[in-house]
Amino acid sequence: MAIRTFLLPLSTLLLLAASSAVAQLEIGYYSKSCPNAEAIVREEMMKIISVAPSLAGPLLRLHFHDCFVRGCDASVLLDSTKGNTAERDAKPNKSLRGFGSVERVKAKLEAACPGVVSCADVLTLMARDAVVLAKGPFWPVALGRRDGRESSATEASNELPPAFGDVPLLTKIFASKGLDIKDLVVLSGAHTLGTAHCPSFADRLYNSTGGLVDPSLDSEYAAKLKSKCKSIDDGSMMSEMDPGSYKTFDTSYYRHVAKRRGLFRSDAALLTDAATREYVQRVATGRFDDAFFRDFSESMIKMGNVGVLTGTDGDIRKKCYVLN
Ligand code: HEM
Known part of the structure; x- marks a missing residue:
């Protein structure tokens, strides 16, 4: 599809x-x-x-x-x-x-x-x-x-959604929030910003004998990640999710994913699954930045509507960390 x-x-x-x-x-x-x-x-x-x-x-x-x-x-x-x-x-x-x-x-x-x-x-x-x-x-x-x-x-x-999720699992979780598969591939583009800790992706780098586990990960990139992330439970190290522009919201996330350099299994799955691959590859060309920005805006509006309380339901908290 x-x-x-x-x-x-x-x-x-x-x-x-x-x-x-x-x-x-x-x-x-x-x-x-x-x-x-x-x-x-x-x-x-x-x-x-x-x-x-x-x-x-x-x-x-x-x-x-x-x-x-x-x-x-x-x-x-x-x-x-x-x-x-x-x-x-x-x-x-x-x-x-x-x-x-x-x-x-x-x-x-x-x-x-x-x-x-x-x-x-x-x-x-x-x-x-x-x-x-x-x-x-x-x-x-x-x-x-x-x-x-x-x-x-x-x-x-x-x-x-777990970082190890494949497209069928992620689609199911998104559907339970009223979001569809397009929202999934578009909102995953948020991974253009930010960093992640090793334990979120180290299961792609190490198995019990130390060999590379996930063949969907580009081997050169995997070697780079391994040099930073020394073991499967190295909690201290962080990696940019969109190397080179992790503080800028742009489409380079899709170029990394298209080159088998998505950081999580959930990112890589967007390329391996036929249902989402075409979107990834199209945005990765760099010729659809405006379209992606519109898509992202649309999906964020949808996400911001999920299960909201309105009218007389709930409260207006005075401080966000504690009930009134
Ligand atoms: C599709 C399913 C998703 C999965 C499995 C997922 C998983 C993760 C994981 C494991 C991390 C790294 C946590 C860490 O190790 O520090 C992360 C970071 C992040 N995620 Fe997602 N995520 C998903 C979707 C989204 C969506 C929909 C958004 C926003 C619309 C989003 C925005 C972010 C951002 C901005 C960061 C970086 C945070 C930071 O710099 O501290 N993610 N995500």
Whole structure:
């Protein structure tokens, strides 16, 4: 099955964002209650990213991990309590970063408009602004998400896609969130930003006798990775996921994947599986950057609508890490 690349005009993206109305979200939701909300987030994000450009990836990833567990309800931001191990303490979330930045932006919003802007909306806007500041696309964000009251490490471990996933498994997980196979191959393009720890990919480099395990990985690249990542459980080392431009949102991720240099099995699978290969190869040509930016915007709008709480459901947390 081929996945087609559509070139969507901004007006279509606006319509798509507005159709978040299905999820009862609205463009300009805070226009009366906190008119500067988006500007405050943008201003703080400019300060954060100018000091620490490598935080763009982690902030985008936080939003993804939020939306895939209980929907985009800021449940990933809650701390564990005496009786409850929260999402952020689940194994796949141990490498999440950027929590301090979210609290900083939220504190600015609380100072301007107390109790109005949800942590879930803050995180969605921060993820969008992170992409824009990394030279990626802008998309309109419909707002009005409310914050959940529950957060479970077990749910996070069960519902987040694993790095070893193949396309059928990943498609199934994405489908359970209302996202399709095109969203899978497009959103995986987020791996143009950021870094990963060895244990996320070292099973492709080492087996019990030390030989190269994963034949879908380019052997020259594997040798480079092995020189950094000395053993299967080397937790200290990190590798750029899009070597050479890991702080810039661009299409070079697809060129790495097309050359069998995707870092995770889940990235490599996009090339080996016929259903996603054509998209990877087409974007890898470098002739469809605009189309990819539109596709990414469209899929991010869809992801930002997953399982949202609206109306009188949930809360507006005062601090994102703790319930009111
Ligand atoms: C398709 C399924 C996906 C899998 C299996 C996956 C898996 C992973 C893993 C294992 C890491 C590295 C963690 C570490 O070792 O530190 C990572 C990093 C990252 N992921 Fe994904 N991911 C997927 C989809 C996504 C999506 C949909 C997004 C965003 C829209 C995303 C954004 C990121 C970013 C930006 C990083 C780098 C974070 C940093 O620099 O700290 N990923 N992902």
